[in-house]
Amino acid sequence: MAEKSKLSDSCLRSIQGIRDTQDLLSGKWKIPIIGALYFNGKFRFMDLGRHIEGIAPKVLSKELKDLEMNHLVKRTVKDTMPITVEYELTPQGRSLKKVIEAMGEWGTDYRKAVLANS
Amino acid sequence: MAEKSKLSDSCLRSIQGIRDTQDLLSGKWKIPIIGALYFNGKFRFMDLGRHIEGIAPKVLSKELKDLEMNHLVKRTVKDTMPITVEYELTPQGRSLKKVIEAMGEWGTDYRKAVLANS
DNA sequence: GCTATCTGTTACCTATTGGTAAGTAGTTAC
DNA sequence: GTAACTACTTACCAATAGGTAACAGATAGC
Numbered sequence: 001m002a003e004k005s006k007l008s009d010s011c012l013r014s015i016q017g018i019r020d021t022q023d024l025l026s027g028k029w030k031i032p033i034i035g036a037l038y039f040n041g042k043f044r045f046m047d048l049g050r051h052i053e054g055i056a057p058k059v060l061s062k063e064l065k066d067l068e069m070n071h072l073v074k075r076t077v078k079d080t081m082p083i084t085v086e087y088e089l090t091p092q093g094r095s096l097k098k099v100i101e102a103m104g105e106w107g108t109d110y111r112k113a114v115l116a117n118s
Numbered sequence: 119m120a121e122k123s124k125l126s127d128s129c130l131r132s133i134q135g136i137r138d139t140q141d142l143l144s145g146k147w148k149i150p151i152i153g154a155l156y157f158n159g160k161f162r163f164m165d166l167g168r169h170i171e172g173i174a175p176k177v178l179s180k181e182l183k184d185l186e187m188n189h190l191v192k193r194t195v196k197d198t199m200p201i202t203v204e205y206e207l208t209p210q211g212r213s214l215k216k217v218i219e220a221m222g223e224w225g226t227d228y229r230k231a232v233l234a235n236s
Numbered sequence: 237g238c239t240a241t242c243t244g245t246t247a248c249c250t251a252t253t254g255g256t257a258a259g260t261a262g263t264t265a266c
Numbered sequence: 267g268t269a270a271c272t273a274c275t276t277a278c279c280a281a282t283a284g285g286t287a288a289c290a291g292a293t294a295g296c
Contacts, residue, residue, distance in 0.1 A: 008157070015153040017225025018218060022140075022149060024228070027283070031140065035133040039126070045243055059284065061244055071232075082242045082293050092231065095224070100136060102220035106213065107135025110142070113210065114189075146254070163273055177254065179274060200263050200272040 021099060024070050029055055029063045034093065037073065038100065042088045072096070139217060142188050147173055147181045152211065155191065156218065160206045190214070 025031055032052045037043060043051070049060050064087060067073035072093035076086045143149055150170045155161060161169065167178050182205060185191035190211035194204045 011153065011157040013226060014218070014222035015150055017222040017229065018149050018153070020225035020229055021221040022143070025140070029284090031136050032133055035129065035136070039129045046241085056285065056287095057244065058246085058286090062284095085243065092228070095227075099217075099220045099224045100132070102216045103139040104132035104135040106217045107138035108131060109213075110210070111135065111138055164271085174255065174257095175274065176256090176276085180254095198272095203273065 024072065027063065029059060030067060033060075033063055033067065034072065034089065034096065035100070037087060037089045038094070038096075042086050044084050044086055048087060067093070142190065145181065147177060148185060151178070151181055151185065152190065152207065152214065153218070155205060155207045156212070156214075160204050162202050162204055166205060185211070 025034070029052065032055075033048065036048060036051050040051075045057075045060070045064075049055055049057060052060070064073060064075070068075050071090055074088050074090050076088075078084045078086060143152070147170065150173075151166065154166060154169050158169075163175075163178070163182075167173055167175060170178070182191060182193070186193050189208055192206050192208050194206075196202045196204060
């Protein structure tokens with residue numbers, strides 16, 4: 001008898017989805033990276049690094065690889081001299097719009113509420 | 119001259135909000151906890167632990183404290199014998215509705231898309 | 237030849253996260 | 267009295283995240 005499980009399948013599926021989303025956006029830097037690409041279109045490696053205050057090249061490189069592996073960011077090498085590399089969001093990355101907006105709004109509202117009660 | 123900063127204030131505020139949201143929901147267990155309380159209303163400590171597969175009491179306790187400190191969860195001690203403790207979402211916790219839904223939908227869509235391409 | 241710029245990589249270190257196992261303290265049932 | 271249930275806490279450990287600093291290989295300018 002599966003007596004413990006009161007949570008319905010659709011709820012569990014929803015929680016699963018939320019966890020997937022969180023995993024893909026996990027860490028300190030993925031949101032700032034996606035944000036920069038979301039609001040600006042394209043960036044070269046160093047330009048992106050300069051726009052995101054405090055990020056080290058090692059970390060930027062790793063996070064971009066993660067995002068690329070998960071099909072949220074596209075990497076394009078231009079054969080200029082010296083070579084440059086462009087990063088931009090994929091359609092999947094851009095489809096995060098609603099999530100980005102919902103989190104952004106809730107976060108700013110929360111911040112207002114907390115400041116109001118202090 | 120602040121030459122580097124192309125991102126507008128509203129974008130930066132939005133990213134700030136997203137980061138706040140992420141911080142409050144960070145870690146492996148906060149979403150499952152909020153989900154259980156969101157879909158079920160109230161839970162006692164041990165019941166909650168039993169509904170969330172694999173969580174240790176130490177971790178559950180710590181996560182609930184975090185959530186309580188951030189005003190997302192309310193803790194109520196009932197003076198029954200033996201005493202029981204009830205946890206439920208605050209109105210602020212329930213206000214995560216849109217975020218939960220957006221993340222849940224995007225995550226399930228993403229999972230479908232990934233499975234379709236494999 | 238020396239320096240600078242581009243896109244990263246490598247080695248190393250530390251702090252936080254999360255896990256296991258056991259214990260605490262009070263009450264109840266057998 | 268002993269086992270079980272309530273709600274936790276404590277001590278210890280391992281894996282991961284993220285930071286610093288230096289380096290690498292290519293090209294271009296002085």
